[in-house]
Amino acid sequence: MRPRPLSVLSVLAFRHLSGLATHFESHWDDLRPKHTWNSVPENWQNMGHPPADTTIDLHIALKAKNENALIDALIEVSSPGHPKHGEHLSREEVAELVAPPSDVLELANAWLEHHGVHPSTISTKHGGSWLTLTAIPVSRANELLSASYQLYQHIGTNDTVLRTLSYALPVALVEYVQCVAPTTHFGFPRVPRQEPPMRRGGATMEQTKVLGGDPGTVLSSRDRYMTPSFLRTFYKTSSYVPLAAGWNMLGVAGYLGDWPSPDDLRQFMNRYRFDATDATYRVVQIKSGGYDPSNPAIEPNVNIQYTSVIAFPTTNIFYSTGASGTLGDPFINWLDYVLGQWNVPQTVSTSYGKPEHTVSPDYATHVCNLFAQLGVRGASVLFATGNDGVGRGDCLVRDSSGNSRVQFLPTFPSSCPWVTSVGGTTGYNPEVAASLSGGGFSVYFPRPSYQNNAVPTFLLNLGGQYNGLFNPGGRGVPDIALQAMDYPIFFKNKHGRLSGTSASTPTAAGIISLLNDYRISNGKAPLGFLNFLLYGRCLEGLNDITSGSNPGCNTDGFSAVPGWDPVTGLGSLDFERLVAILSRW
Structure with missing residues (x-):
C-alpha cells in the first residue's frame, strides 16, 4: 500500500x-x-x-503536487501554434506550479x-x-x-x-x-586540463610550459577558418545590428573557481572585432564563487570571448558559482540563484558536464526539471555535449550488481530533454561532423515528443548496429552542432587556439541571443525553450550535416546522415533563414 x-x-x-x-x-x-x-x-x-x-x-x-504541471506548461509556451506560445511564466507562477x-x-x-x-x-x-x-x-x-x-x-x-x-x-x-x-552526487571537481573528470564541454587546448611552470598556449600562425569574422559570415550574423541590447541578456555559467579575464577579452576584440573593443561583461558571484581576473581559466575565457564577439553589444553576464567541500552542488547553487531572480537571462551558455551514469537518476531528474523551470520562464538554455564522441576510454560501466559492461556514455546535463544540446562540426563546403562531437542517447531520460518525427528514422537506418550499447528509447543528443575546431582565443595575455564543443556552444548561444534580440526588438516574446521550434517550424533554418562520425568506446561511433543524427543533431544554424522564419509569426 x-x-x-x-x-x-x-x-x-x-x-x-x-x-x-x-x-x-x-x-x-x-x-x-x-x-x-x-x-x-x-x-x-x-x-x-x-x-x-x-x-x-x-x-x-x-x-510538486502535480508532477506533470511544469512540463505541460513548458510544452504550451514553447510550441508554435499553441494558444499560449510565448506566454512565459513569472517567478511566482512557476513557484505555484512546483509547490x-x-x-x-x-x-x-x-x-x-x-x-x-x-x-x-x-x-x-x-x-x-x-x-x-x-x-x-x-x-x-x-x-x-x-x-x-x-x-x-x-x-x-x-x-x-x-x-x-x-x-x-x-x-x-x-x-x-x-x-x-549533497549526498551521493560527488560533484564536479576542479580538473586538470589534460584529463578532466568533469568535462568542461570542453576546451582542448594546445599547451606548453611557460615561465613559472604555468600552462600556456602554443602560439599558432594557423588563423584559418574559425576566426570570428569567418564564423559571423559563415552563420550569416555579420550584417545584423542588435537593437534590444538593454533588455536582452546573455548569461555564461561558470563553476569551480573558473573565471574569465577582461584583459584577455580586450585583446581578443582588438584583434578580431575592432568595432567592439569596449565589450565587457558583468560578474555575479554565487555561493562563494569568487572572481580573480588575474588568474583566469580557459573555459570561461572562450565562453566570454565568443558570446561577446557574436552578440555584441548584448548585455553579457558571467556567473561565478562555487561548490566544494560542504557548500553543495554547483548546478543546484546556480539554479537556486537564477530561479530566485525576477528576470532570467533570455539565453544561457554552459559548457560543463560529466558522464550521465556518474550522477544518480533522482539527482539528474531534479536538476533537469530546474532547467525546465528556466525554459518556462523564457530562457534558451544551451549545453555542450563534450569532446569524447560516444564515450571516453573503454566505456565500462558498473551496474547495480557490481558487474561491468560496455555502454556509450552520454553527458549530463546535455542529455536533459529540457535543454538544447550542442555538438561540433568542422570544415566548410561542406561542413562535416567533428570527430570529437559528443552524442548518443540518454539512459535516464526517455525520448521527448519533439523528437518523435526525427529520431526513429535514424534508428531504422542504423539497424542492429551497436545493439545493447545505447538506449534506443532515450533522448537523443545533440540537437544542433556548430564549428568546434581551431578557435583562436587569448589566455593570460597569450594568443592560442583550442577545439571543443565549449567553443561551439557559446557561438551558438551568441546566435540564439541575436535571434532573441530580433524578437524582443519587434515587440515579441523571447524564444524560450528552443527544441519545439528547432524540430518544427525552424527546421528549414538549419544546415543539415551529412558526413563524419564521432568515434569512442573503441568503436567507430555514430555517423552523420541526412536528417537528425546523434553526432550533429539537426545541423548548424543559418541566422538569416531563421530570422525569415521568425518574421512570419
Missing part, C-alpha cells in the same frame, strides 16, 4: 498524546534507501571522517524538528519545493539521512568533498522527496 503523509492534525496528535509517542518515534525510524553507490565512485578515494565540528548545507527537493502538497511540507518540517534541526536554519524557497538547511552538524545530517558522510579526495586534482555513499528517508516521506543534495 502506498504510504500516506500524516496530516497536520495527525502530527499534532502524535505530539500531544503521550500514549502514541513511541509509535511516532518509530514512524521516523522506518527508513527506505533513496540512493546507494556499491563502491566509491571512480577517481575518488576515501579520506576518512571529517572533524567533529564540521557542518554541511543540505538542499531537500520536494515533488508540494501543504501536508507534505508540514510532514517534512515535522521530520526535521524530530531530529533537532532548528527552524532558524531552515529556509523555504520556490513555493516550498526547496528546503535549504544551513550549517547542519554532520553528525545530525548522518542521523537525519541514515548516512555516513566522509571526506573524499579526487585522484589527480586533490579536490576534497564531503559526501556519503548512501542515504535513506522515512517511508512516509521518501516518495515525496525528489532528492537531497
Whole structure:
C-alpha cells in the first residue's frame, strides 16, 4: 500500500498524546534507501571522517503536487501554434506550479524538528519545493539521512568533498522527496586540463610550459577558418545590428573557481572585432564563487570571448558559482540563484558536464526539471555535449550488481530533454561532423515528443548496429552542432587556439541571443525553450550535416546522415533563414 503523509492534525496528535509517542518515534525510524553507490565512485578515494565540528548545507527537493504541471506548461509556451506560445511564466507562477502538497511540507518540517534541526536554519524557497538547511552538524545530517558522510579526495586534482555513499528517508516521506543534495552526487571537481573528470564541454587546448611552470598556449600562425569574422559570415550574423541590447541578456555559467579575464577579452576584440573593443561583461558571484581576473581559466575565457564577439553589444553576464567541500552542488547553487531572480537571462551558455551514469537518476531528474523551470520562464538554455564522441576510454560501466559492461556514455546535463544540446562540426563546403562531437542517447531520460518525427528514422537506418550499447528509447543528443575546431582565443595575455564543443556552444548561444534580440526588438516574446521550434517550424533554418562520425568506446561511433543524427543533431544554424522564419509569426 502506498504510504500516506500524516496530516497536520495527525502530527499534532502524535505530539500531544503521550500514549502514541513511541509509535511516532518509530514512524521516523522506518527508513527506505533513496540512493546507494556499491563502491566509491571512480577517481575518488576515501579520506576518512571529517572533524567533529564540521557542518554541511543540505538542499531537500520536494515533488510538486502535480508532477506533470511544469512540463505541460513548458510544452504550451514553447510550441508554435499553441494558444499560449510565448506566454512565459513569472517567478511566482512557476513557484505555484512546483509547490508540494501543504501536508507534505508540514510532514517534512515535522521530520526535521524530530531530529533537532532548528527552524532558524531552515529556509523555504520556490513555493516550498526547496528546503535549504544551513550549517547542519554532520553528525545530525548522518542521523537525519541514515548516512555516513566522509571526506573524499579526487585522484589527480586533490579536490576534497564531503559526501556519503548512501542515504535513506522515512517511508512516509521518501516518495515525496525528489532528492537531497549533497549526498551521493560527488560533484564536479576542479580538473586538470589534460584529463578532466568533469568535462568542461570542453576546451582542448594546445599547451606548453611557460615561465613559472604555468600552462600556456602554443602560439599558432594557423588563423584559418574559425576566426570570428569567418564564423559571423559563415552563420550569416555579420550584417545584423542588435537593437534590444538593454533588455536582452546573455548569461555564461561558470563553476569551480573558473573565471574569465577582461584583459584577455580586450585583446581578443582588438584583434578580431575592432568595432567592439569596449565589450565587457558583468560578474555575479554565487555561493562563494569568487572572481580573480588575474588568474583566469580557459573555459570561461572562450565562453566570454565568443558570446561577446557574436552578440555584441548584448548585455553579457558571467556567473561565478562555487561548490566544494560542504557548500553543495554547483548546478543546484546556480539554479537556486537564477530561479530566485525576477528576470532570467533570455539565453544561457554552459559548457560543463560529466558522464550521465556518474550522477544518480533522482539527482539528474531534479536538476533537469530546474532547467525546465528556466525554459518556462523564457530562457534558451544551451549545453555542450563534450569532446569524447560516444564515450571516453573503454566505456565500462558498473551496474547495480557490481558487474561491468560496455555502454556509450552520454553527458549530463546535455542529455536533459529540457535543454538544447550542442555538438561540433568542422570544415566548410561542406561542413562535416567533428570527430570529437559528443552524442548518443540518454539512459535516464526517455525520448521527448519533439523528437518523435526525427529520431526513429535514424534508428531504422542504423539497424542492429551497436545493439545493447545505447538506449534506443532515450533522448537523443545533440540537437544542433556548430564549428568546434581551431578557435583562436587569448589566455593570460597569450594568443592560442583550442577545439571543443565549449567553443561551439557559446557561438551558438551568441546566435540564439541575436535571434532573441530580433524578437524582443519587434515587440515579441523571447524564444524560450528552443527544441519545439528547432524540430518544427525552424527546421528549414538549419544546415543539415551529412558526413563524419564521432568515434569512442573503441568503436567507430555514430555517423552523420541526412536528417537528425546523434553526432550533429539537426545541423548548424543559418541566422538569416531563421530570422525569415521568425518574421512570419
